Amino acid sequence: MIKTIAIAGLGWLGYPFSRHLQSLGFQVKGSVTSIEKAGAMQRNGIQAFPVEISENGVSGEVDALLKNVDCLVIMIPPGLRRNTGADHVAKMTHFLTEIQKTAVQKVVLVSSTSVYSYKQSTVTEKDLPIAENDAAKQLIKVEKLFFTSEALQTTLVRFGGLIGGTRQPVKYLAGRKGLNNGNAPVNLIHREDCIGILSEIIKQDAFGHIFNAVAPFHPTKKDYYTQKAKELNLEPPSYSEKKENTVYKKVTSTNISKVLGYTFKQQP
Secondary structure (H helix, E strand, O other), X not given: OOOEEEEEOOOOOHHHHHHHHHHOOOEEEEEEOOHHHHHHHHHXXXXXXXXXXXXXXXXXXXXXXXXXXXXXXEOOOOOOOOOOOOOHHHHHHHHHHHHHOOOOOEEEEEEEHHHOOHHHOEEOOOOOOOOOOHHHHHHHHHHHHHHOOOOOEEEEEEEOEEEEOOEOOHHHHOOOOOEOOOOOEOOEEEHHHHHHHHHHHHHOOOOOOEEEEOOOOOOXXXXXXXXXXXXXXXXXXXXXXXXXXXXXXXXXXXXXHHHHOOOOOOOO
């Protein structure tokens, strides 16, 4: 039975998730990237430890983070979107080595639907991802590292675009002109459902699975962001009328209902 949970990455999702787990009666601890952040978390009632995962190794209080843990939830930002040349695979290989030194056996690895190529069109968990860029290739390698580890029972959760709280992508798109792929469907998930799905995995002991975590709500980007801009009194973005791709990526979540029996609570 899972009693103590460690969350590697107490950020935008990890912190409210830790609070939710506490409300369910779990013992929770987690990692942050600095002593100052750890202190702030401690004052807010979360047992937090400074842990730094780099391409050179893992430093900080990783032993304390992983001690006496029944389940580890990993939500370490890969830092691959800004083309910084980051080696996420090296970082997570070092972290996996540290995990395998402990008694941790159950892991939830948070990944992304960006592992799928738009050329794959409609995808479910049965479809093998086809990487179309370096970031996706790295995420797939990390997934494989953990999912095939003989020492661990790993569940992969591939989240779509994350929204909720102050995070609404239209804020960054408002007023922009000539955007591409306006006819592509959105693949989004609200933070409340992220927390709900992760919680159900733990409560149901659903390890060894792959979940595409995307709300069953796929209007076109043009329609969706135009409507959201209006709701927030922002200038809607405009999209190019030129001929675009005829194949778009649409991510569906069959295992969310089939394995977990989970029903999405929020429409993004």
